[in-house]
Amino acid sequence: MREDSSHGSGKARLLTFGVLLLVAAVAAAVLSWAASSRPAGNTLRYEAAKTALQILAVVVIGGFATLATFTYQSTRTQEMQRLARQEERRHRLEDLAADKRDRQDDALRTLLQDTLVSYNATKKLRRKLRAVIEERFTIEAYDKYMFELIDRQLEFEQFARLCPLIDDNRLQNPLIGEPTHLLDPRPECESLEYSYRKIERYLNRIIREYEKSRAKVASTPAGIPISNLSKLSAFLGSRFPRVASRHMDKIVVILHTAVLQPPHLTPEPPTVRRERPRQPRPDTPVVSSG
Structure with a gap:
């Protein structure tokens, strides 16, 4: 399941960047065509060049945003998987204990x-x-x-x-x-x-x-x-x-x-003192001398 999730995330990332690169390539081609004749203002080539520049800017910003989003999602997914593995291991160790x-x-x-x-x-x-x-x-x-x-x-x-x-x-x-x-x-x-x-x-x-x-x-x-x-x-x-x-x-x-004794309780070494004998605690079995 984890491999399928990682594989699907990788395909989505490649598809997204592929679309962005395609749009950027088209915008760059339009910009190159429009700028080749140094167009004057309020002409078709001028407006095409301006639009192509805007698209390239959006593609660059969108690319960085997409990269950051995928990086965050990937990191979060890995962290969740790590926590899930730790939890699974903890339960397994608790069962063994x-x-x-x-x-x-x-x-x-x-x-x-x-x-x-x-x-x-x-x-x-x-x-x-x-x-x-x-x-x-x-x-x-x-x-x-x-x-x-x-x-x-x-x-x-x-x-x-x-x-x-x-x-x-x-x-x-x-x-x-x-x-x-x-x-x-x-x-x-x-x-x-x-x-x-x-x-x-x-x-x-x-x-x-x-x-x-x-x-x-x-x-x-x-x-x-x-x-x-x-x-x-x-x-x-x-x-x-x-x-x-x-x-x-x-x-x-x-x-x-x-x-x-409760589980996971590690006793500390006692301080041994000699005292007069006392009666055992009520909850401790008593063995008679017989």
Whole structure:
């Protein structure tokens, strides 16, 4: 369509200038004929020469006016086409950005949901173990519970490997405006991967104890007290809330804040200050220590 418009405009311009040149040529011929014999006033040749001069003047002025008009129209048409291309490109970029934002939101929501499922499964296992903490641990029970814990540890390891692959600048500095007790003065500690790694490594220490202690438990048919397994006992005590729950709170805040952040908002680096812990905001999901 743009090529047809330019082609039509070019043909109109050539036709106009062709007509002007033809008129100018006729006027010049008449002027040459009339002026060849130096005509006196009030004669046919004199009037013809005067008329030819007027026509030539009109042709010259009209030619410049036509050229200016065509130049203005051409410039305006090109500017409108440029603006139309810019608008089309802007809409295309907005559509791409919206599609990317939708995919990013889906990835963050899925990660948050899967994380909560894994964390709640870990808390469920912990509560089942606390219910039998006074009993002696046989190898069958030890294997059963540790196999469940291994699954949870592998899930958090998977999350730690997955989150760096999420291309989303909302995760670069997501804790702005959040409770400052969740902040860490070291920048690398503000990443999702760091928090996932802390939980995964904590669970892995219990699993390493299982690998070392399984033979001992298996050699005791009556089982051994859970208190003899130091890492597992700490998992059932206050160690788990101090380590895993704090980092789980941070993960939830990071993902929740990122999903709710308006598009095209680039956060500024926060000023980290140590303050006494405050209650999370009402609209932020709260993860209990369990």
